[in-house]
Amino acid sequence: MLKTKLNPKTFLPKIKSIFFKIQRYQMYVAKNKHLVGTISESLLNVLHELNNIHQSSIEDVKKQELLYVLFKNSFPKVLWNWATEQKVKSISIRFYDNVIAFVEGYEQYCNTGMTSPEANHSSRQLYWMTDGKFNNFWVSFYGLFFPKYPKYLFSDQARNLGLTESRGLQNIVQEIRDKGYHLFDEKLSREICDRLTKFAENALCKLAPHYPDISTEKYLRYDSDNPKSVTYRVDEQELANNPDIQNLIADSSIISVVQEYFGCRATLRDLSMWWSTAFLKGDADSSSAQLYHWDGDSVKFINVFIYLTEVTSQNGPHCFVRGSHLTKPLSLLRDGRFSDQEIENFYGKEHMDEIVGKRGTIIAADTRAFHKGKALEHSERLIIMLTFSMDLFGATYSSIQLSDGLTDALSQSMKHFPYSYSKFRVGK
Structure with a gap:
């Protein structure tokens, strides 16, 4: 039986990368326990809040400000709940690591208008990991807050x-x-x-x-x-x-x-x-x-x-x-x-x-x-x-x-x- 000799120069970095992703996942979940829930529950809560804003008698400019705040506050939970219900044809820890990178990167984008290379990379990775399902979900959610011009x-x-x-x-x-x-x-x-x-x-x-x-x-x-x-x-x-x-x-x-x-x-x-x-x-x-x-x-x-x-x-x-x-x-x-x-x-x-x-x-x-x-x-x-x-x-x-x-x-x-x-x- 032939034995394959592992090359430490290529093997060890991969092991370190996996451990880093596991640690990042554990830290993210521990820090964000409030994200736990189902996608249906989180979406219903968002739709309820959206309806309250649209039904209010405040000025349109103020409505837009409230919608943006609601979007920023709700998308991490909604996206995380969506991710936990997916079955991806890939290693789960890699999938969740890219979801975390996207969420954190998009939060940074909302605050600065800039996209980090890691966040952009995670977006591309999520496309092929889900065969586009991530993209379709994200744009449908985004459209709730930024609808078409009348x-x-x-x-x-x-x-x-x-x-x-x-x-x-x-x-x-x-x-x-x-x-x-x-x-x-x-x-x-x-x-x-x-x-x-x-x-x-x-x-x-x-x-x-x-x-x-x-x-x-x-x-x-x-x-x-x-x-x-x-x-x-x-x-x-x-x-x-x-x-x-x-x-x-x-x-x-x-x-x-x-x-x-x-x-x-x-x-x-x-x-x-x-x-x-x-x-x-x-x-x-x-x-x-x-x-x-x-x-x-x-x-x-x-x-x-x-x-x-x-x-x-x-x-x-x-x-x-x-x-x-x-x-x-x-x-x-x-x-x-x-x-x-x-x-x-x-x-x-x-x-x-x-x-x-x-x-x-x-x-x-x-x-x-x-x-x-x-x-x-x-x-x-x-x-x-x-x-x-x-x-x-x-x-x-x-x-x-x-x-x-x-x-x-x-x-x-x-x-x-x-x-x-x-x-x-x-x-x-």
Whole structure:
């Protein structure tokens, strides 16, 4: 019988980690005995308190303050009670350790607006440990305190895209729930595409990745005849100052789709524009998201993509695994990149969609699903991505400073939907 010799350098750190997690769990339970209970009991108590606040005759501002206090005071108990009733396909102590890290991290986020790396890591871990059940529960609970904006607020707001006019809001949202994405009939106008393309051609972009042996400069303007990297990224701050972009993020039809999908209010987390090139001539670059992966920068989020150039199968279509936002096999429930073959083995080629489209094509996608940008064989692709999330907890984000000279559409939208622009600051 062969005996395996344990390597102390790898074995002992793992043992120490397990003991640390056990000790942390024991200390947390001992310190928070008031958390003991059932999820049904704790939710009923919260709903009772919510009803009392909503039925009170106090001013709306005071109600919002009381709702936020109730949320902060109640979510640790509700989430802990939910966790104790789960059956996870993992080591229980690891699961509870991540729940504790999330609760403590979210308490810190409520007080500071910042997310610690450990808290962000715990959020991602809880996603794959529960196959998304944690995320679904958390957003439904969050929605009790931060409900959708009422319909009357949308009646007189800018709806230049009119994304819900041809298919209807509920049909669009249901398709995202079923498939994971929706390809809109409406498109961004040719005139706006032209202006934004010209803007991107003149913008100083960050090369990603940067190849020092090819270019000593990390920032360059995109030259279609002589690309020096896979991706050229436009600065987010510069992007936010563009009037066409301001009108785009002010469009209330986008906000209505996103919040309806979430079941709660949504905030614009990230604003991106980038050129994808054929620099590697069809070979995929992992750092440029050209291999299948899933996103976990926030507990609940959705991306709105807009093609500013025509996209075919050969120049970088967004590839999406239909239905993979709903559940994933145990073998794929992990962070990292995945080959086409790994994805095809489980989901089948018939569920792997390549989304091609004319200039102005608009897509809304829940990128908890497996997805990628296909490596370009020729030409280039210019794309805009608006990332909306339920809050700003999660991966690091950049605040945006805007001057007082906003477009009328954005100025009005920020007044009506302030939560949706939480990361934006206006004026000096």
